[in-house]
Amino acid sequence: MHQQQNPSASQNIIELHDSVKDALVAQFGEGIIRTQIDYDFPVVIVSKRVLHDALAFLKNDPAMGFTFLTTMCGIHFPANEGEEFALMYQLHNMEKNLRIRVKVFMSEKDLTVPTATDLWLGANWMEREAFDFYGFKFSGHPDLRRILNMDEMNYHPMRKEYALEDASKHDKEDKYFGR
């Protein structure tokens, strides 16, 4: 949905994009669906099947060297049939100061994703947050439970079908709101 080719990206970013794309396609072939450049980030869209191996490759391969996980988050596109949910990982190669983004799309029927906690210890809480907000099930996660919301909450609030305010409307005085 929100893709933008950025032809004015600097030469370094284009070289990085090309080298990452070549290395990944050589390793995983069709698991790499698409690559593009968004502003100043090369973005690699992978399929769920190769996600964990692609992340491990990007982290461990000496030519790639993306050893630092900056952040990860979930995104919900209810309008995309069959690819409603996405996960975004941002990796950083600190020695050469290079950053890339890895995305994976999946259907709402199957939100199981392999965990990245065996690659980065810091992914633990990031995945718990993604589970709390969207309902992704990370298989292999040591302790997958809600982190920011109450444990009793029975829905995943960041999904687009839920409103910002409390759905029960019990949290405000009715007389001030005309109901």
Added chain:
Amino acid sequence: MSKVDIKPEYQPEGLEGQGFFATSLDKAVGLARANSLWPLPFATSCCGIEFMATMASHYDLSRFGMERLSFSPRQADLLMVMGTISKKMGPILRQVYEQMAEPKWVLSMGACASTGGIFDTYSVLQGIDRIIPVDVYIPGCPPRPEQVLDGIMKIQELAKAEKGNRRESPQYKAMLAQYGLE
């Protein structure tokens, strides 16, 4: 030295004579209470930092007798709720309030504690007066230290003017029953 007639403002009305001063017990106790409140700073977010600034030497809080902050509810008089209270935190706030002994006052500092503030979201309690009774509200986001001191002075006036049997009266008990407290 000429005789100077000083009527200090804090002195309650009473009968004065050589070596004695007679007033009602309520007023004397109220005077003592008001100037030696022990606050419990229940600081959760940004208002807590503004409270730290109020406690620091520029806007000194110990001028008002609140030198000793009590973090144990059993030993506190004034519960100052400063910052956003989320629905996850609500039961804990209520437990802290129940653990305090009478007489106790509650000061709600900031917009988030008073009404939920700018956070009209699924996770924020829209005002602590939904779970505990509040005496003084201080609006602001965050309120300036002068406003906090103003709120504290209002609590002091409440403490001074309190009747001795207020906490046993049926109206007070009915108010507590509204919140589900004993």
Added chain:
Amino acid sequence: MSKIAGNIGQNFGVSTAVTEQKDYSILNLGPTHPATHGIFQNVLTMDGEMIVKAVPTIGYIHRAFEKLGERRPYNQITPITDRLNYCSSPINNMGWHMTVEKLIGCEVPKRAQYLRVIIMELSRIADHIVCDTVIAVDTGAMTGFLYLFQWREKIYEIFEEICGARLTTNIGRIGGMERDFNEKAWSKLQAFIKEFPKGLKEFDALVTRNRIFMDRTMGAGAITAEKALQYSFTGPNLRAAGVDYDVRVMNPYSSYQDFEFDIPVGTNGDTYDRYMVRMEEMWQSLRIIEQAVKNLPDGPFHADVPEFYLPPKDEVYSKMEALIYHFKIVMGEMDVPKGEVYHAVEGGNGELGYYLISDGGRTPYRLHMRRPCFIYYQAYPSMIEGGMLSDAILTMSSMNVIAGELDA
């Protein structure tokens, strides 16, 4: 400290081959606690004074910033970002403005960039004042807190001259600053630059080489550089462990490449190193502010982006286009290009990043904030297990865990 405790059995001739059935006690370092500056809970399994296991629980101040970001237009999100790391809210504001400027492709003039740098470094000093004095308070030294908070009041006064607010500042606008610094702000800034070194040296003399403070903090809550990188640490906590990663140097923004400053780096990653890194960063921030004030270029203090920057009031009352722009900006109807952008700034605690997906509408489609506190607090149990309870308290306050940034 924890190493000594392990050897006590041998010293006293007591056999350490005790029965495995140990009676552990559970201590709830609960959400309301004097020493946890912010509300987060840790359930500690203790063997006497030593911590065997720690289970943290956060989310007690979850205010749904990311969901709020999908509801509010771009200029109304700035007050939300204030409340992330509220000890240094101008840095959060500037990070957000820079993210939107990256999205719309706006080039901010040099003068505005230098003014932004001054404000960001002042707030970094304010944040580090809070953290360092609070470490001292947790060891029992209240005096440093009372002395140094006076300087925080001076910083607040400068912020008040610029934007009107002390703590949650909502400073700057998309495209630059809302107004130039006036005479009073400059004089207060000059007075601060002149007087603050004295105050900081006083605090330094009280605490830094104090025997008790050093004994308490050295070795407490240490973390190695490899482990810190695994946990995605950034900021002073990572620099204390030995890695010199600073977003201002790696990915310079807002003209940071024009300034000369050092990055202090520690060795062990323990509490003393974190304290010292922050102390030294305050000196470096002062250095940056001096350079910025000296080399301040002339020019406009905001970029020419009429769709995002409010036009001057006299034009609003007399010209039609200005009136329309004013109306659109206030109602939040801005034409934003579609795209995904990520921008990071060096916040008080580390790399504060904003990941913004825009679908062309008046509000972001998705706003994710990379909050450094949330990410490095994961390592807290591993830093305190095996240590004593008092070290756990110091470790927590030296990590500068701000609850607003933890939960968002």
